[in-house]
Amino acid sequence: MKTEKQKFLEMRKDGANSVLILRGDWDFKTSVFRLDELKKNLLDHQGSLKMDFSGCQKIDFVFGMFLFDLVRERSLNIELCNVSENNACALKVVKDWLEKEEDLESKKVGKKYELMITKLGKSIVETYNTFLNAFNFCGMILFYFIKSVFNPKRFCITPLLYHINESGFKVLPVSILTVFIVGFAVALQGALQLQDMGAPLMSVEMTAKLALREIGPFILTLVVAGRSASSFTAQIGVMKITEELDAMKTMGFNPFEFLVLPRVLALVIVLPLLVFIADAFAILGGMFAIKYQLDLGFPSYIDRLHDTVGWNHFLVGIVKAPFWGFAIAMVGCMRGFEVKGDTESIGRLTTISVVNALFWIIFLDAIFSIIFSKLNI
Known part of the structure; x- marks a missing residue:
C-alpha cells in the first residue's frame, strides 16, 4: 500500500535534473503532514529542482502563498512545469501580488529619510500654529478685559x-x-x-x-x-x-x-x-x-x-x-x-x-x- 507521502509526492531523476511530482489537491484543506513533507523535500534538495504539476488537480491561493514564501525565504532554485491553465492563473496572481509587496517594501525603505523630514516639517508647522493660536488667544483675553474695564x-x-x-x-x-x-x-x-x-x-x-x-x-x-x-x-x-x-x-x-x-x-x-x-x-x-x-x-x-x-x-x-x-x-x-x-x-x-x-x-x-x-x- 502506498503511503500518503508516496501518493501525493514523488521525487524522480530526469537525467541530471531532479523532478518533484505533486499529485492530488493542494489547497487550504491540505494537511500539515503533507506540507511538512513538501517543505522537507524542497529544503533537503541541493541545486535546481523541477516541480511537476501534471498530476495536480487543484491549487489555490493559500498553497501558492506557502510555496512562493518558502522559495523567497530560502532563495530556492525551482522551475514549475506541466501546470494546468487554472492552476497557472492562481500561481500567477500570487506571484504578482508578492512582487508588488516587495516593491512597496523597497519604496518604504527608500522613503525612510523622506518620512523623517516630513514628520519634522509637520512638527514645525504645528508648533508655529500653536504659537499663533496662543498669541491670538492672548489678544482676545486683553480685548475682553479692556472691554470689561470700560463697562465694569x-x-x-x-x-x-x-x-x-x-x-x-x-x-x-x-x-x-x-x-x-x-x-x-x-x-x-x-x-x-x-x-x-x-x-x-x-x-x-x-x-x-x-x-x-x-x-x-x-x-x-x-x-x-x-x-x-x-x-x-x-x-x-x-x-x-x-x-x-x-x-x-x-x-x-x-x-x-x-x-x-x-x-x-x-x-x-x-x-x-x-x-x-x-x-x-x-x-x-x-x-x-x-x-x-x-x-x-x-x-x-x-x-x-x-x-x-x-x-x-x-x-x-x-x-x-x-x-x-x-x-x-x-x-x-x-x-x-x-x-x-x-x-x-x-x-x-x-x-x-x-x-x-x-x-x-x-x-x-x-x-x-x-x-x-x-x-x-
Missing part, C-alpha cells in the same frame, strides 16, 4: 471669587509643604558646601535669596500649573462636548467673559498672594536646615537675614507671579476650547495643557532672570 458690569465677580478660592487657596496645603521640603533640602546642601569652604554664615544669605527669588515662587507655580491648567482644560472641554458652550452662545452669553476671563484674573490676582506665603515657608525650611546643620539659632538667622537680604529679592518673585498666572490660565483655557468629539480628546489635551503650562513657566522664568540680571536687581 461685565465683570463676573462670583466666578472670579470662586476660582480664586478653587484654583488658589485650595492649593496652599500641598504647595507650602512642597516649598518647605525643597527649601529645607536646598538650604541643607548649601550649608554643607559653604561650611566646607569656611563660610557657613553665608548660607543664610544664599538660601534666603534663593528662596525669595526662585524656590518659593517657582515651586509654588509648578504645583498650581499642574492642578489649574489641567482642571481648566477638562472643565471647558466637557462643556464643549456636552454643547454647553453652544447653549451659552444661543442665550447671548459670551464664553470668554464668563469662562476665560474669571479664570485668568483669578490666577493673576491670587498667585502673588500665594507666592508671599510660599516665600515664608521656603525661608522657614531654610531656617530649620541651617539650625540642624550649623546650630544657628532662629533669632541669629532672622538678624542676618534682615542685614543681608534686601526687599528687591522679595519683589523679584512677586513680579513674576502675575505673568505665570496669566500663562497657566491662558494655556488651560485655550486647550479646553480645542477639545473635539470625545473624552479621549479631553485626556490628551489635558496632558498637553499641563506640559505647555510648565514650559511657559520655565521660559518666562528664564526671560525674567535675564532681565533682572541686566538691570542688576
Whole structure:
C-alpha cells in the first residue's frame, strides 16, 4: 500500500535534473503532514529542482502563498512545469501580488529619510500654529478685559471669587509643604558646601535669596500649573462636548467673559498672594536646615537675614507671579476650547495643557532672570 507521502509526492531523476511530482489537491484543506513533507523535500534538495504539476488537480491561493514564501525565504532554485491553465492563473496572481509587496517594501525603505523630514516639517508647522493660536488667544483675553474695564458690569465677580478660592487657596496645603521640603533640602546642601569652604554664615544669605527669588515662587507655580491648567482644560472641554458652550452662545452669553476671563484674573490676582506665603515657608525650611546643620539659632538667622537680604529679592518673585498666572490660565483655557468629539480628546489635551503650562513657566522664568540680571536687581 502506498503511503500518503508516496501518493501525493514523488521525487524522480530526469537525467541530471531532479523532478518533484505533486499529485492530488493542494489547497487550504491540505494537511500539515503533507506540507511538512513538501517543505522537507524542497529544503533537503541541493541545486535546481523541477516541480511537476501534471498530476495536480487543484491549487489555490493559500498553497501558492506557502510555496512562493518558502522559495523567497530560502532563495530556492525551482522551475514549475506541466501546470494546468487554472492552476497557472492562481500561481500567477500570487506571484504578482508578492512582487508588488516587495516593491512597496523597497519604496518604504527608500522613503525612510523622506518620512523623517516630513514628520519634522509637520512638527514645525504645528508648533508655529500653536504659537499663533496662543498669541491670538492672548489678544482676545486683553480685548475682553479692556472691554470689561470700560463697562465694569461685565465683570463676573462670583466666578472670579470662586476660582480664586478653587484654583488658589485650595492649593496652599500641598504647595507650602512642597516649598518647605525643597527649601529645607536646598538650604541643607548649601550649608554643607559653604561650611566646607569656611563660610557657613553665608548660607543664610544664599538660601534666603534663593528662596525669595526662585524656590518659593517657582515651586509654588509648578504645583498650581499642574492642578489649574489641567482642571481648566477638562472643565471647558466637557462643556464643549456636552454643547454647553453652544447653549451659552444661543442665550447671548459670551464664553470668554464668563469662562476665560474669571479664570485668568483669578490666577493673576491670587498667585502673588500665594507666592508671599510660599516665600515664608521656603525661608522657614531654610531656617530649620541651617539650625540642624550649623546650630544657628532662629533669632541669629532672622538678624542676618534682615542685614543681608534686601526687599528687591522679595519683589523679584512677586513680579513674576502675575505673568505665570496669566500663562497657566491662558494655556488651560485655550486647550479646553480645542477639545473635539470625545473624552479621549479631553485626556490628551489635558496632558498637553499641563506640559505647555510648565514650559511657559520655565521660559518666562528664564526671560525674567535675564532681565533682572541686566538691570542688576
